Amino acid sequence: MSHFTEIKTQIKDIEALRLACQELGISLVPNTEARGYYENKTKGD
Numbered sequence: 453m454s455h456f457t458e459i460k461t462q463i464k465d466i467e468a469l470r471l472a473c474q475e476l477g478i479s480l481v482p483n484t485e486a487r488g489y490y491e492n493k494t495k496g497d
Contacts, residue, residue, distance in 0.1 A: 456486070456494045 463469055473480045485493045 456488060456492070 470480050483495075483497060485495055487493055
C-alpha cells in the first residue's frame with residue numbers, strides 16, 4: 453500500500469541544491485505535486 457510521509461527540511465542554499473540535482477541528472481521542479489496510489493496527491497514546495 454502506498455502512503456506519503458512528511459519530513460520537515462530547510463534548504464538554505466537553493467543554488468547548491470540546483471547544482472547537486474544537475475550533477476545527478478535530475479530536474480528540480482518547484483511547486484509541483486507528487487502522485488501516489490489511486491489518485492492520491494500531495495503538494496510539494
